[in-house]
Amino acid sequence: KQEVTQIPAALSVPEGENLVLNCSFTDSAIYNLQWFRQDPGKGLTSLLLIQSSQREQTSGRLNASLDKSSGRSTLYIAASQPGDSATYLCAVRSNDYKLSFGAGTTVTVRA
């Protein structure tokens, strides 16, 4: 069974600082990995999707890397803003198409 862990559970930084969010998974036989953002009491917004054959994906200030062999992914958010405050979820899709989620990292960016 795929286990997904996210560290840290919570993070508070001043505005402008870069954010580094970590995700690890136990089974390296994955189809792809996806990062989501979740605002309090809301659903999920997809941020980045990395296929198993890819090493990284970038979108604006966001960059996600994937090291499948070591079971790790990192989400980098450059020059953080208060609007980046949210919970960030890492999800791994196995070859049976099921998504396994981490518990998330709750980010607070202080103005």
Add this chain to the structure above:
Amino acid sequence: GAVVSQHPSRVICKSGTSVKIECRSLDFQATTMFWYRQFPKQSLMLMATSNEGSKATYEQGVEKDKFLINHASLTLSTLTVTSAHPEDSSFYICSARRGLANEQFFGPGTRLTVL
């Protein structure tokens, strides 16, 4: 494109009643829909997977008679929580897969509170 809606967004009910939650893909046909539940500060847990016109596949530990799923069309799936109890209080999120694409689109969630 790729919008998924859920209704209602919030529901409060008395213990013992049944609650139906609808999930719709608004601008695409969903070959597969997924239902998740999320407890505060915890991860999303997959409850069941449903394909249009066939019975849902439930994850281990999820009572199929308690959580009835009907995937009646390519744009609508419903989750009925039967005889709800306070421990069923949670955030329920649906997700839809478009065609054979490998990306899921998530609804905004439904907050269920059972008194």
